Amino acid sequence: MPLARWSTDSAExxxxxxxxxxxxxxxxxRLLLWARHGRSVLxxxxxxxxxxxxxxxxxxxxxxxxxxxxxxxxxxxYLGDDGDSDGTRAGATIHxxxxxxxxxxxLWGEDLQRAVWDGVLDIVEGSLHLAESRHRGLxxxxxxxxxxxxxxHVDIQAGEGA
Numbered sequence: 001m002p003l004a005r006w007s008t009d010s011a012e013x014x015x016x017x018x019x020x021x022x023x024x025x026x027x028x029x030r031l032l033l034w035a036r037h038g039r040s041v042l043x044x045x046x047x048x049x050x051x052x053x054x055x056x057x058x059x060x061x062x063x064x065x066x067x068x069x070x071x072x073x074x075x076x077x078y079l080g081d082d083g084d085s086d087g088t089r090a091g092a093t094i095h096x097x098x099x100x101x102x103x104x105x106x107l108w109g110e111d112l113q114r115a116v117w118d119g120v121l122d123i124v125e126g127s128l129h130l131a132e133s134r135h136r137g138l139x140x141x142x143x144x145x146x147x148x149x150x151x152x153h154v155d156i157q158a159g160e161g162a
Contacts, residue, residue, distance in 0.1 A: 003143070004135065004158055006127035007151040010050040017059060017119030018045055021112075034108070041065050041108045047072075052147045055081030059116050063108065068100035073109070075116040082148035090145075092117060120152065127154035135159070 135158035
């Protein structure tokens with residue numbers, strides 16, 4: 001019953017989140033305009049940064065609208081610290097430091113947060129695919145995910161106990 005652990009550094013996490021934010025836009029897009037219901041928001045993809053601190057994954061992104069100007073949004077995901085045995089639970093919120101940032105969160109926060117979370121889930125799913133390719137024919141079970149030391153960890157059980 002081998003336990004497989006895959007760890008992904010913050011640079012690769014940034015790539016996956018940027019991929020989700022871009023959707024159908026070209027991979028080299030530096031600015032991205034999202035629009036819906038007559039409103040638009042400009043995403044400054046080159047500003048995207050991810051840092052990890054004791055179970056917390058923080059993704060910072062500059063976003064801009066005409067009425068709010070350019071504002072920094074921080075997407076805060078609690079994934080659990082390595083060894084906490086938090087399993088597959090997570091929590092998320094968005095921090096901003098201004099009223100205008102709060103307006104951006106009201107209008108675009110849910111969609112942006114979904115893209116950030118989907119980027120993290122891409123890493124989890126990719127880890128399961130790697131485990132499947134290395135442990136062919138064995139049942140797999142996702143034990144959990146956590147983050148520490150500037151890495152996202154995914155723990156998978158392969159074998160009879162899975």
